[in-house]
Amino acid sequence: MIDNESKWYYTIAWYTQGNKPSFEEEIQEMAQGHIAHLCEEQELLLKQIEMQSNSLKIKINSDIQLNINKLVKDLQKKLPAITDLVDEEKTLITTTSSDLSEKDRRLEKLLNSVIDAEYYDMEDSFTSQLEDLKSYLLAQKLSVIEKNDQIFLVDEEALNHEINLNCFACTKLYKYGCCCGSPCNLGPRNKKVFDKHLLNIEEEVKAYDEATYKKILAKGGFIASDGSINECDGHCALLVEEEGIYKCIAHSYALKRDIPIYEICPLSCLMYPLEIIELITNKQRKLLLLTSVVSEDFARRFGRWGSYNTLEVELRCINKKAHNDVFKEEDYRPVYKVNKDLLCHEFGSTFYESLEEVL
Known part of the structure; x- marks a missing residue:
């Protein structure tokens, strides 16, 4: 068995179908025995077994990189009573390393197989910058989370960066803030929901400012033929003013009617500075990169969104050192925590639990 100075850390989590309490005490005892025996047999350090009636989670340390998927299959062969009860789509595997100098051979192989990249929930590709992106990622500390057949690459430093999205305070100073310029596009899924509510949303804009409402209609309406949101006077057509504060009418409309904002608003508006990029491999497999744009270079x-420095505003929201009486230092939190609801909505609460473990 290896010592405590391990370089590789793995967590494997299984969940029952529908989270039903299916693991009886006898099954739990049997599973713990098999897991301990297999780890001893392969000279792995078993750090923790956490078993409840609806879930099984194990943490394993190793001084060498494991073929973790093979290990999971070996465990499942030993645990047929568990395997028959679990929801395979909720099975989660996390891989992280404590040593940046220790190359992740599997991660390198995955990144080298990437042939295209697109922004999540958009159809914008940036293939011309692909090699630069791959080189950048190979120099970062990335952890891996696997959920069924989906692989997530987690940029630890970028997601742990502390931010304070005090947008109302910002718009008091800078009027439109981040919502000036070209509006974000609606993804296909959100556009279907948005279209159902478009007439009601238009009526709400009309109630706030009828002159602006008529101007937007005269310029082609709120939504362009390609599905993007139109501009009006240099800002997003969905911005309305109320008591000196500019806000998104779609966001406000959704909150009033208990519609999840992640279903009706463009995700690109909601995730800043979180960034999610789809990396497509030569086998047409999609890897999801979770990072953030807190680095100006990135x-x-x-x-x-490109460089936010072009807005000529103080980016206190992503620069904790610039905190003041309004952007209070104690209100800054990691990017992944600020975006918890979005991440849970898109990928599930069990995925977010694994993300928390990694970060």
């Missing part, structure tokens, strides 16, 4: 080269 934002300018790879971020969907």
Whole structure:
């Protein structure tokens, strides 16, 4: 058995179908015995077994990189009573390393197989920058989370960066803030929901400012033929003013009617500075990169919003050192925590639990 100075850390989690309490005490005892025996047999350090009536989670440390998928299959062969009861789509595997100098051979192989990249929930590709992006990622500390057949690459430093999205305070100073310029596109899924509510949303804009409402209609309406949101006077057509504060009418409309904002608003508006990029491999498999655009270099080269320095506003929201009486230091939190609801909505609460473990 290896010592505590392990370089590789693995967590494997299984969940029952429908989270039903299916693991009886006898099954739990049997599973713990088999897991302990297999780890001892393969000279792995079994750090923890956490078993409840509806889930089984194990943590394993190793001084060498494992073929973790083979290990999971070996465990499942030993645990047929567990395997028959679990929901395979909820099975989660996380891989992380404590040593940046220790190359992740599997991660390198995955990144080398990438032939295209697109922004999540958009159809914008940036293939011309692909090699630069791959080189950048190979230099980062990335952990891997696997959920069924989906692989997530987690940029630990970028997601742990602390932010404070005090948008109302910002718009008081800078009027439109981040919502000036070209509006974000609606993804196909959100556009279907948005279209159902478009007439009601238009009526709400009309109630706030009828002159602006008529101007938007005269310029082609709120939504362009390609599905993008139109501009009006240099800002998103969905921005309305209320008591000196500019806000998104779609966001406000959704909150009033208990519609999840992640179903009706463009995700690109809601995730900043979180960035999610789809990496497509030569086998047409999609890897999802979870990172953020808190680095100016990354934002300018790879971020969907480009450089925010061009807005000529103080980016206190992503610069904790610039905190003041309004952007209070104690209100800054990691990117992944600020975006918890979005991540849970898109990928599930069990995925978010694994993300928390990694970060």
